[in-house]
Amino acid sequence: RYWHSAKIYTAKNTPALTEIEVRKRLRDLPRAQVLSVIDGDSLVVSLVRDENEVRLDSIDCPEGRQAWGEQAASGLRKLIAGRLVLLEQHGQDQYGRTLATIYAVHLTNHECINVNEHMVMLGHAWVNRLHYEHLPRDRQDKLNELQRWAKSKRLGLWSELNPTPPWTWRKSNGC
Numbered sequence: 001r002y003w004h005s006a007k008i009y010t011a012k013n014t015p016a017l018t019e020i021e022v023r024k025r026l027r028d029l030p031r032a033q034v035l036s037v038i039d040g041d042s043l044v045v046s047l048v049r050d051e052n053e054v055r056l057d058s059i060d061c062p063e064g065r066q067a068w069g070e071q072a073a074s075g076l077r078k079l080i081a082g083r084l085v086l087l088e089q090h091g092q093d094q095y096g097r098t099l100a101t102i103y104a105v106h107l108t109n110h111e112c113i114n115v116n117e118h119m120v121m122l123g124h125a126w127v128n129r130l131h132y133e134h135l136p137r138d139r140q141d142k143l144n145e146l147q148r149w150a151k152s153k154r155l156g157l158w159s160e161l162n163p164t165p166p167w168t169w170r171k172s173n174g175c
Contacts, residue, residue: 020138022101026086032054034080038053039061039076041060042056052098058131059125061076062166066164080102086112087102121146123151123156128167
């Protein structure tokens, strides 16, 4: 279950689309009902009557016992708990979880938001640069820009002086 593991991607079901392509094809993405949020970057959805565990692709949130872990999980719950979401699937990790970019319809303006990017923008997640090479350059750049912005504003986990990345925390805590 360790996102920093080199074996995280076992298959690429669908190549990642550019941001423009995603906007054109949003309505064609599989729809899923969010059943529960496990932590800041994992959830369970109902997809075609099956329960599936989903891992937010290309980001890494603090673990539950780690500083900011509970806030990250709470942030994801606020964004998508109980909602219908769209999944851009990127394959599976070594634990059989679906790797995906999740899109949720914003409740007030009815536009779709990229949940993975939103978690970074709110300071709930790091960009996982070791595992985002399958994304087109425009999407990599946007994730990096959102992280720089959140860090400059000292949002979320960036409010701490030296936040510990989850992959470092897991390693030092024997996870």
